[in-house]
Amino acid sequence: MRKKIIAGNWKLNKTVSEALAFAEALAPLVAGKDGVDIVICPPYTALYSVSQAFQGTGVATAAQGLFWKPSGAYTSYVSAPLILDAGAKYVLIGHSETRGRFGVAEEGLTPDLLKAFGETDSGVNVKTHAALQAGLIPIVCIGETLAERKDGSTDAIVRDQVTKALDGVSSDLVRSQLIFAYEPVWAIGTGEVCAADEAGRVCGVVRKTIESLYGADVANAVRIQYGGSMKPDNAAELLAQEHIDGGLIGGASLKPADFAAIVAAAAV
């Protein structure tokens, strides 16, 4: 039985004081939910304070990304050792928004500006190695755009992203540390949720891909989250799917009661 994991990705939201108010409100709502791993991904600016605030509550924290070098002349970047030092246990890697793949047409994001997001499959791979080497648990995000879904390439895209992310990663680390999050880009922030059976099917494709690379034992141990407009009212159905082991939640993670309701749906 894989332990469910519910993670709230705040994206570019919450000041330090808003983040601390959230932590204070959430802790009692999820107290005693030991059967599920609970994670909050604040912006870097609030990572240390939120990690401190959740100490002893069972809620862990994640950074929303990392740079693969540990230190040096890399202005503006944040590394795995610094993320660990700030108190985080997990790190998101390859989120569609850092890959420059958006579900909703963002005003002002011209093709030229989109390149500034620029995370590539090889970047995802080196970051995965860097996170694992430092002892952070990577949550590697994958998923197809609407155009890719429409032209029937969903499974091929997902297989390709999983395979490239795992290049050179040992089976022991995949089995014991790595988490995938299947996030169809068209379902992110759009209110458009992927039907539960289809989300479960694609998470099954992720597992099969891991199996083809590492064998069934490793594939069956890896946790796979679904993300994309997961809310209190659809969480239970999504989480009941055989291959869905948790959720990566954006919008609904910004309110303690909504996030706690999703945790409760995973804890049953």
Ligand SMILES: O=C(CO)COP(=O)(O)O
């Ligand atoms: O991108 C997501 C989580 O990483 C999902 O965002 P929403 O839940 O807002 O659709």
